[in-house]
Amino acid sequence: MKIKEIRVVEIELNPQPTTKPRTPIKTKEYRLNRPIDMYSTLWEEGRHISSSNWKRPAVIVTAEDGTWGFGLSLYGGPVCRIIEDHFVPNLLGENCMATEKLWDIMVRLSTAFGATGLSSYAISVVDCALWDLKGKLLNKPVYELLGGPQKDKIFCYASGFDQEWYMELGFKATKLFTPYGPEHGLDGIHKLEELVSNTRELIGDNIELMLDAWTNFDVEHTVRVCEKLRPYGLKWMEDYISADDTVGYQTIRERIPWQTLATGEHWYLPTAFANAAGQRLVDIFQPDVLWCGGITSAQKICHIAEAHGISVIAHGGMNYPYGQHLSYAMPAITWGERSEGVSSPGVPLEEMVKIPGTSVIKDGYLVPSDAPGFGLEIDENWIESVMV
Ligand SMILES: [Mg+2]
Numbered sequence: 001m002k003i004k005e006i007r008v009v010e011i012e013l014n015p016q017p018t019t020k021p022r023t024p025i026k027t028k029e030y031r032l033n034r035p036i037d038m039y040s041t042l043w044e045e046g047r048h049i050s051s052s053n054w055k056r057p058a059v060i061v062t063a064e065d066g067t068w069g070f071g072l073s074l075y076g077g078p079v080c081r082i083i084e085d086h087f088v089p090n091l092l093g094e095n096c097m098a099t100e101k102l103w104d105i106m107v108r109l110s111t112a113f114g115a116t117g118l119s120s121y122a123i124s125v126v127d128c129a130l131w132d133l134k135g136k137l138l139n140k141p142v143y144e145l146l147g148g149p150q151k152d153k154i155f156c157y158a159s160g161f162d163q164e165w166y167m168e169l170g171f172k173a174t175k176l177f178t179p180y181g182p183e184h185g186l187d188g189i190h191k192l193e194e195l196v197s198n199t200r201e202l203i204g205d206n207i208e209l210m211l212d213a214w215t216n217f218d219v220e221h222t223v224r225v226c227e228k229l230r231p232y233g234l235k236w237m238e239d240y241i242s243a244d245d246t247v248g249y250q251t252i253r254e255r256i257p258w259q260t261l262a263t264g265e266h267w268y269l270p271t272a273f274a275n276a277a278g279q280r281l282v283d284i285f286q287p288d289v290l291w292c293g294g295i296t297s298a299q300k301i302c303h304i305a306e307a308h309g310i311s312v313i314a315h316g317g318m319n320y321p322y323g324q325h326l327s328y329a330m331p332a333i334t335w336g337e338r339s340e341g342v343s344s345p346g347v348p349l350e351e352m353v354k355i356p357g358t359s360v361i362k363d364g365y366l367v368p369s370d371a372p373g374f375g376l377e378i379d380e381n382w383i384e385s386v387m388v
Pocket of ligand 1: 212213265
């Protein structure tokens, strides 16, 4: 079956819950600290880059018989250009079932301008659409095409600052972000300890707690924070330094060997994970299936991890059906993360679904839809409604 058409669009997904939150989401109270926050004047002057108007890129890949698959990612503007200018002309007329070959074509086409970063977001959009299409053509859920299911249900954790609400929703594990970075000095370390200590007291000792620094620490600050927080029994420390600082990862591994370490949402394509696995830089890989090159790439990363005894917990894996299907199928994947759009206190998770057909976490566990492809319950009218 050949690819007849690849349509590239920009979309926005903004679920509008009908239930009114009991209290405002705490993410506004504790903003996660990002590398750019070193330059606080950019915030004060209202110039911060997070207000970028890049929308989400999405593609609809249609086969000769009219069956189509849908994929999406982030950073619409430049990602759409990469897909339209470089991928589409080379993929039209190719066998739509040949996901390995098509992934390889996209990686090779991107080599001249860098296949990681924005290019791998572009590869992800197309690859996810191709897997959705393949599942629909074969009338099977994608997790079966990947060799799953491997587990009865996926154990999920919630990321954010509303731990009381997450406990009410039935989560048995939760992750905080660090609102304070090295630029906040000793005062920031004390405030971070207070946040972690209060959270541990709130959730008790039978709930797993993790901490994510969003690549904003340096080696010295990571070591200091982890030593300070050791009494609170963090399950892992995540994304503590810049994704490219391989020597930094080695150094931290050596200086705090007792700390379980996790990273990978800003590593793209399997090679970065293979290098990290070879040096055992971290214990848990966290690729994002919508950023790392799609299902084809994430499956390779899972196989690399499994062969090295490293576990995988896909970044935001429970937010969309793509990560849900991957997590259900892969033995290397142990847990699932719900991050983007965990609801405000009192708002049911069902009301936060961004793509119709997405399975919802119930009492801390998730089972993906068994409908063909990724089980998306969308039609052309829905796509038109989210296009910008
Ligand atoms: Mg993270």
